[in-house]
Amino acid sequence: MSIVLETRNLTKAFFGITAVNNVSIHVNEGEILGLIGQNGAGKSTLMNLVGGVVQPDDGTMLYMGKPYTPRGPADATRERIAFIHQELNLFTNLTIAENVFIEGFPTVGRGPFRLIDRGAVKKLTQQVLAAVGLDLSPDMPVDRMSPGERQLVEIAKALYLDASLIILDEPTTSLTNRETEKLFEIMRQLRAQGKALVYISHILTDVLAISDQIAVMRDGQLMTQEPASAFDINRMISLMVGRSIENLYPPRTSQPQADSLLELRGICAAGIVEDVNLTVRKGEVVGLFGLMGSGRTELARMLYGLDSYERGDIVVKGQPVKRASSRASIRNNVAFVTENRREEGLLMNINIADNIALVSLPNFANPVTQVINKNEMLSSAGQVANLLQLKSGNIALQPAKALSGGNQQKVVVAKWLLSKPSIFIMDEPTRGIDVGAKYEIYGIIDQLAAAGSGVLFISSELEELMGMCDRILVMSRGEMFGEFQRSEFSQEAILRAAFREGGNGNHHGQRSNGQ
């Protein structure tokens, strides 16, 4: 049994933040390596290094015993390393065959008369499709296929490349149980053929069931790599979490009150969220935790009125919302700090003051002529910027894009603060900002609660939720799978709920595993 891939002291930093720190792992021929860790632990970055998507700052890689330094994904493909990404990289407008052969079609003829050999394309595609057990026409457009079928097409593509190493990054997030079983079946077949596989997943039971070796990462570092037999779920979780959280969070200065500001009753949207109930009270910070694909962001978007839902009621301050829309939410004093600053939060090319004033513009305008009182607007925007200690140049001139990430986030928060909302939905408000700015955002959240607002704090960083929230709700595959009061907070218990390994919520729908 030989080693297919080995990394030695691999290190990679982005903008001064070390994503992968001195990591040495190895993948054997005919084995599946399970790679686990929390969000942001560095799993994806490590695999991007292997796949040539990014280049290491330090350390080396050995592939088939030879030094391996990919300059781009094409180098990895040439070395027959297949990388199946978290978000599928298929062209949905093209057919299966076109997707399989996108990196080089078989041709007939030569010179200027080189043409794609349609017959060969069709035959080869049928072969690889049969190998993954897909009974579909090679001419079927990918956008007519289910997520599971698409995943299998990605694997078919890897088979066509005759890959020796196949990396699967969270392949099961969008698959049904049956599709997952089928995927595992094929993974076992590939293993039997002597291929090496790396399997990244949040579903620990799956990892435990299918892997030969397991590597655990935390904060960019490899905690351990051992045979799968050395692990149980508890050990996996305790290796993934850790680190003390004192002094990273400001003390909470208020207690939740009794009156509820926001209630969700039985919100359903097929395949996204199922029968979700939720309450946010006055002065309360409620954390919403879940893994990628758990439906937390989707729920927030429905509740704010950006996406539609099929059944259920949204009740704001005792009044049911008839038709949720962003304008209705703003009228109801609901604010939504979106996950994605660049696309959904800011007008990057426009000055800071206009960004801050955007939501509350009508408040600065003459009700008849709609003419804006510019001085009043500028001074109000300036006050909020001051309050949040925004570090900027002249707010009337400097465009938002000239600010650092943390200050951009403050502008988004400032925009909503100015409209004086009483319910804040914050989706990943600290993503991609430095520790100091995070502390300031936490401080703002505490002040909002102290002033009687309700905050729904959505995050994939469990630690910050435990540091700031009065209560944490855990979502898993569209369902509420657990609720924890501050006194019950424990990383292990909450993660177990997120992984559906326990929790104190309703257990229906939990998937039984193949093995």
Next chain:
Amino acid sequence: MSTIDERVEPAAGLMTAATRGARSRQPSAPWMAFLWRLLLSDYFVLYLTIIFFVVASFFFPTLSAPGNISNQLSNIWPLLAVAVGQTFVLILGGIDLSVTSIMAVTSVGGALLMTQVLDGPTFDKSPLWGTLINENGGLLSGNPQAVLIAVAFMLLLGTLIGLWNGFAITRFKMAPFMVTLVSMIVFSALALWLTASRNVSGLPADFVLLGKGDIVSVFLGPKLNPDIARRDVLPFITYPFAIAVTLAVVAHYILGRTVFGRHMYSIGTNRRASEISGVPSQRVIMLVYAFSGFCAAVSAILYSARLEIGRPSLGDGLLMDIIGAAVIGGTSLFGGKGTIKGTFFGVAFFILLLNILNAMRLSPFVIDAVKGVVILTAALLDITRTRLANREQRA
């Protein structure tokens, strides 16, 4: 106290850094520094136009002749009117290709309504012959309110076509390019069909006044007779001037001072973020396209009155001038950027350019090619200016 200190300090630091950066980049020669300031000024295109005019007058003396200036000014106003509407649409990140056809269809629509006399043998091929029009002219022929009603009809028609464009773009989520291209083809064809491809003449004198009436005119030359012939008087401030400038000033205030204007810029910059922040994007987009149609109708009124005809080919070849003028004036086709002031300078520059090219007696094909190059250069220059200005801001 401490919060105030913290805020002032980085800001002050930033200012010094900015001045330092600017100083180090700015060449020591004062004339270079002057050019640098000129390039980054809001009035860059205006300065360019003036310089261009002065230099070109040196080679083509006819350019600065009072008769020519008066004539060129009268070319500016109708183009300005339609370019104002296009600027609004471009700020949203859209495009309105249908303006020229709106001009054509409103021109012939209004003319067919109010014309006093029509030539039977030519117009009997029109589908309206015998019902809405006959030898005695249009429906409103002889009506004392004919001009008022016809003008109102033209404005309404232009606005409604624009509203339809906006409706199709927002409700059916179709690409503005597609929707307005179809409108362009359909309404251009309609204008030709209604008139059997003929110009409609015989318009009431009151209407013609809208395109030619003067407020301030100058007579240059020796006074030989007590009565000065009308054609010897050079009009400088005219009705079209008053109409187009009023439209531009109102548009300027809407854009710069009102909630609606802020919403336009925000939609053009990032529609998704704007909608999440409660900007009623559908309503804004619909109204802006309607406004563009309205502006095209105003332009059609000015052109038709000046030519004294309703013309089914009125906007032909004008689209590049309209979009070109806006782009030269600093409006971005990517949306979120542009001013009425800039568009005004752009229109002036464009008219001057055409004037010079005509004075050079170039063939119309060469003129078109030069126009294209100038628009491209303007767009490129604007990108460079924006980058420089951003660097200044960031330093």
